[in-house]
Amino acid sequence: MIAHVQDLAARGARLLQVPHALRQSAQQQTTMLSDEQVLAELRRRPVGDLRSLMEGRARLGNLENAGYKTVAHVYQAHPAQLLRVAGVGSHTAQEAVAAAHKLARQLAKESRVRLDPVGKPVGHTQLLATLAAARHADSAASALRGPIQQIQAQTAPLLPEVERATSKWRMAFAGRRKKDTLAALGKLQAILDDPNVVALQNSIYSAEQATDPRNYQPEQLWHGYTVDAAAFNALLSTVGGAGHTEDREAAEGFIGPELRQKISAEPLDTRLLNATLREYQAFGAKYAIHQQRSILGDEMGLGKTVEALAVFAHMATKGQHRFMVICPASVQINWMKEIERHTDLAAHLLHGRDRESAGKGWLRTGGVAVTTFTTVGSLQCLEDAEIAMLVVDEAHYVKNPDAKRSQAVAEVLDRSQRALFLTGTPMENRVEEFRNLVAYLQPWLAARIDPADAIAGAKAFRRAVAPVYLRRNQEDVLTELPDKIEVEDWVQLSLTDEEAYRKAVKAKNLMWMRRAAFDSPDSAKLERIREIVDEAVEDGRKVIVFSYFLDVLGAIQRTLGEIAMGPLTGSVPPAMRQQFVDHFTQRQGSAVLLSQIEAGGVGLNVQAASVVVIAEPQWKPSIEEQAIARAYRMGQIHTVQVHRILAKGSVDERIREIQEHKQLLFNEFARKSDAKDADARSVDTSEHRPAVLDDESVPTERRVILAEQYRLGVR
Numbered sequence: 001m002i003a004h005v006q007d008l009a010a011r012g013a014r015l016l017q018v019p020h021a022l023r024q025s026a027q028q029q030t031t032m033l034s035d036e037q038v039l040a041e042l043r044r045r046p047v048g049d050l051r052s053l054m055e056g057r058a059r060l061g062n063l064e065n066a067g068y069k070t071v072a073h074v075y076q077a078h079p080a081q082l083l084r085v086a087g088v089g090s091h092t093a094q095e096a097v098a099a100a101h102k103l104a105r106q107l108a109k110e111s112r113v114r115l116d117p118v119g120k121p122v123g124h125t126q127l128l129a130t131l132a133a134a135r136h137a138d139s140a141a142s143a144l145r146g147p148i149q150q151i152q153a154q155t156a157p158l159l160p161e162v163e164r165a166t167s168k169w170r171m172a173f174a175g176r177r178k179k180d181t182l183a184a185l186g187k188l189q190a191i192l193d194d195p196n197v198v199a200l201q202n203s204i205y206s207a208e209q210a211t212d213p214r215n216y217q218p219e220q221l222w223h224g225y226t227v228d229a230a231a232f233n234a235l236l237s238t239v240g241g242a243g244h245t246e247d248r249e250a251a252e253g254f255i256g257p258e259l260r261q262k263i264s265a266e267p268l269d270t271r272l273l274n275a276t277l278r279e280y281q282a283f284g285a286k287y288a289i290h291q292q293r294s295i296l297g298d299e300m301g302l303g304k305t306v307e308a309l310a311v312f313a314h315m316a317t318k319g320q321h322r323f324m325v326i327c328p329a330s331v332q333i334n335w336m337k338e339i340e341r342h343t344d345l346a347a348h349l350l351h352g353r354d355r356e357s358a359g360k361g362w363l364r365t366g367g368v369a370v371t372t373f374t375t376v377g378s379l380q381c382l383e384d385a386e387i388a389m390l391v392v393d394e395a396h397y398v399k400n401p402d403a404k405r406s407q408a409v410a411e412v413l414d415r416s417q418r419a420l421f422l423t424g425t426p427m428e429n430r431v432e433e434f435r436n437l438v439a440y441l442q443p444w445l446a447a448r449i450d451p452a453d454a455i456a457g458a459k460a461f462r463r464a465v466a467p468v469y470l471r472r473n474q475e476d477v478l479t480e481l482p483d484k485i486e487v488e489d490w491v492q493l494s495l496t497d498e499e500a501y502r503k504a505v506k507a508k509n510l511m512w513m514r515r516a517a518f519d520s521p522d523s524a525k526l527e528r529i530r531e532i533v534d535e536a537v538e539d540g541r542k543v544i545v546f547s548y549f550l551d552v553l554g555a556i557q558r559t560l561g562e563i564a565m566g567p568l569t570g571s572v573p574p575a576m577r578q579q580f581v582d583h584f585t586q587r588q589g590s591a592v593l594l595s596q597i598e599a600g601g602v603g604l605n606v607q608a609a610s611v612v613v614i615a616e617p618q619w620k621p622s623i624e625e626q627a628i629a630r631a632y633r634m635g636q637i638h639t640v641q642v643h644r645i646l647a648k649g650s651v652d653e654r655i656r657e658i659q660e661h662k663q664l665l666f667n668e669f670a671r672k673s674d675a676k677d678a679d680a681r682s683v684d685t686s687e688h689r690p691a692v693l694d695d696e697s698v699p700t701e702r703r704v705i706l707a708e709q710y711r712l713g714v715r
Contacts, residue, residue, distance in 0.1 A: 005155050005188060011204055012148035018211045019141050022134040025213075026239040029127045034111045034240075036123070041107050042072035042100070050074065053099035062087035063096065075100035113240075114483065115232065117222055128221045129213035131235050135276075140207035142271050147200045151191065158188050227660070230486065234276040250476035251280045253287075255466035266290045273313040275306050275342040280477045285310035287470045288420045293441040295395065295421040297471035300535045300611075301485045301641040304422045305338050308391045311420065312368055313343050320388035321366030324416070326409055327393035329372045330528040333490040333648045335393070339368050351375050351492075373397050377408030387416040394531070395421035398440070399433040413440055424535045427461075427469065434469075442468050473539075474639050484632050486642040491528050493647050496520035501650055505708045510701050513651045513708065514548070514616055518555045525645050526559045529613055532643055533560055536611045537590040541638070544606055546597040546627045547615035553594045556615065566594035581606055597627050606630045610638035615645050617655040619700075654704045663694060 047064050049071055066085040068074055074082070074096050082093035115124050191197055209215055225232050252260050266286040270277070277285065284296055284307040298304050312323045323345070325335050332351060339347040346367030348358045355371070359381030362369040371379065390412055392398065398406040413419055419441055427434035431451045439446040445468050462471060493501060500519040504512035517525045529545065536543050545564075547553050553567040565584055568577050577599070584593045585608040593609065597618060609631040618624050624644075632640040646652040657663070690710055693703055709715060 002188075004192065008201060008204070009152050009155060011208070012144070012152065012200075015137075015204060015207055015211070016141050016145060016148060019134060019137040022130055022137050022211065022213075023239055026127060026130045026134060026236075029123070029130060030113050030236070030240050033113045033123050033127065034108060037111050037113070038104050038107045039072055039075075042075050042104060043070050045071040045103070047071055047074060047096075050096055050099040050103070053102055054095045059087065059089075059092050060096065063092075071100050071103060075104055113236070115225060115229075115236070117225055117229075120218065120222055125218050125221060126213070127236075128225060128232065129216040131232050132216055132221055132224060133211045133213045135231065135235060136207065136210035138276075139274070140203075140211060144200070144203055144207065147196070148204075151197060151200065154191055155188065229484075231276060234278055237278045238276060251472060252283050253466065253470040253472055253476075254462040255470065256463065259466055263287050263290045268310065269314045269317040270310060271313070272316050272344040273310050273342060274344065275309070277306065277310055278303070278477070280472055281307050281310070284470060284472075285314065288418075289314060291467065292417075293419045293468075295423065295427075295437060295441065295469045297423055297425070297427060297469055299426075299471070299473045299539055300424040300532075301487075301639065302472060302474065302477065304424070305335070305393075306342055308420055308422060309338065309342050312345060312389065312391075315388055315418075316345055322362065322385065322387050323368045323389050323391070324387050324412065325368060325370045325391045325393060326373060326376050326412065327370065328397065328527070328531065329374065329494075330491050330524055330531060331393060331489070332370050332372055333492050334488075335368075335370045337488075337490055339370070343368075350379060350381070355379060356381055373405040373409070376412060377404060382412060382415070385415060387412065389418040389420065390416035391420045391422060393422045395423040395437055396425050396433065399430075399436050401436055401439070410440060425538050426471065427465075434465075438465070438468050484628075484640045484642060486644070488644050488646055489528050489532070490646050490648050491517075491524035493517060493649060494520065494522045494524050497523055497525075497647070498649075502712060502714060505705070505712055506714045508705050508709075510651070510705055511549075513705070514655075515552050517647045517650060517652075518549075518552045518615075523555070525615065525647060526555060528645055529556060529615065530559055532611065532613060533563070533592055537563070540590060541611050541641075542584065542587075542590060542609045543592045543611040543613060544609040544631060545592060545594050545613040545615060547594075548597050548618065549616075550596065552615055553596065557594055560592055563590065564592045564594055568593070568595035568599050570596060570599045572599065581608075584608060595627075597623060610640055612640060612642045613645065614643070617644065617646060617652050617659065619655065619658065621659050651704060651708055654707055658700060658704070 047060050047068055047070055050060060062085055063074065063082065066088075068077070068082070068085075077097065079090070079093040079097050082088050082096060083090060113127070115128060252263075255263075263283065263286050266289055268282060268286050268289070281303050284298065284304075288294055288296060288307070288311045296304050296307060298307070308325075315323070327335055329351070332349065336347050336349055339345060346362075346365060348362040348367055348369045349355075350359050350362070350369050350371035355375060356379070359369065359379055363381060363385060376382070392409060398409050400406055401410070421437055421441065423437075427437075431449065435446050435449050438449065445465075449465060462469065497517050497520055501513065501516040504516045517523060533543055545553070545556055547556070550567070550569060553569075557564045557567065565587075566580060568580055572580070580593065584591055584606070593606065597614070612628050612631050614624055614627065628640070628642055632642075646656065690706070692698060693707055693710075695703070698706075
């Protein structure tokens, strides 16, 4: 029993150290891979490249004639070896080796280890296994630290007393202490028999298996990476794999050194956050915490949402309970999914018919309430609400203080202890609009904003407004970013969207079901695409939009207007398609190219586009990947942002289930099952999942239609 307790305590202590050990291991592996990349590059460089790095007249011809053809040959040599070459003196030998090492150091600074899911090199697979283990170690240490420390505290005082029981001789002469020893043994046994301790032992064993990189199979690892590359890449960036930002001033928004130091010193508790923050994201979260009422203006794709969630999670660990997000209707489902995915906080949707009951639940239990600009003004549950922190997404929606929605947001702001506005629009070009936003948060500072600061340039403007505004562009944090950022943009169907969709399901028309979300002028998908394009235009990016359907592309073209070019369709001859692409590439400033996914997805290179929008999911993931590859390839100088536009409560969910090899409607029926378990009065046996949905003899398209008919109760 004593050995059992000691073993349990030791295993628990080791488990708490595993996250640090795995990060160190990942760092070493990353360094080795980076060194290999540098050496490979040096092998590609002719020895003549060293001339520009050497002082005086470099005599490299003799080295080249002696077999030192590349920089790598010199880099791996000692000066004494070079001295053996005829015509090479001490100065040349020393200078050449020094220059080779200098070039290697420069390359190492620029080197970024990128996990390669195509080639799947052995070193990358091993690193991926370490990262997967580290992710599990982080969550295990966070979940089990309290119970482990508790059992250590309970057993540590008893162990010296029960040590006596290990020796018959000591027990024979224990006298009165014998009773104390037996009592301690009884307490120790009671602790070990406690169901919570038994569960802890099982949890520690499971964690030990999950935190051992040797337990991961390559296929399992690479599948996990393709499903959640963003999480792995974020973790990789924290161990040096994505490079380190040399220009910390840019990554920290060009704020002054004194404020930067204070923000960097701000603690950030991420125990309730299920995501790994990149360095610049952690700084953004700390900025919002320290400044209390501010604007986060990071460029689209840099992760403003997860930065805001990190602030919520931190504040929740400090005893704060109620948080709120006000956003456009087009992104409310995204917020719900991101809260559920990245935090341990409860998410409450305050929108639609059930908004007041959802609001009461939020007031009672706490968590994050998500509502929209059009709904917030009518929420009765907010009348007595005290809000720890308010986040206003797409804050430029309230740039006009006289608008009704702006006044409704201002009322909620008055009841909020802290506030964070999110906007990707570069504010140095909109000083009056910016001043209006600042007036909500720090009125005294709004009066001092000088348009001359904006005239002086973006950096000067950011320094001048640093107490209230933090913005980073992709270029500021490029070495921390992956080459590709993929986002699922989930939208809630509008009422007219839903009506059209139900008709399509009733008609058993799958093609209509897939494009019903674009039927109406108030289409939620069209609104989200317009928002993405607007933000890309503000950032000077070019966009390519793919859809399978010609009429969908037509609806998008009507929505976007003159900025939209195309569409590229299967009927356009190949030579003319290339002319479209050339015109798109050469067009000054922003532009949008529309394309059928099977026409523009093959054979064309569209590196000018750094934002890719896929209007609806495709049956085969390979079709989407081919389309994305048109922009995401050699020659692309920007991080590519991929937006998949998906409608909740539609066939999009079923197609995603097929793509991910999940059972149709499995999550839908699991949720209903959970609800029934929670309410014994629910005895409706009609809610069982139909077996036909798993019958592979029935065509997939037919099963998808049946699944939606069952879900909507349409026969």
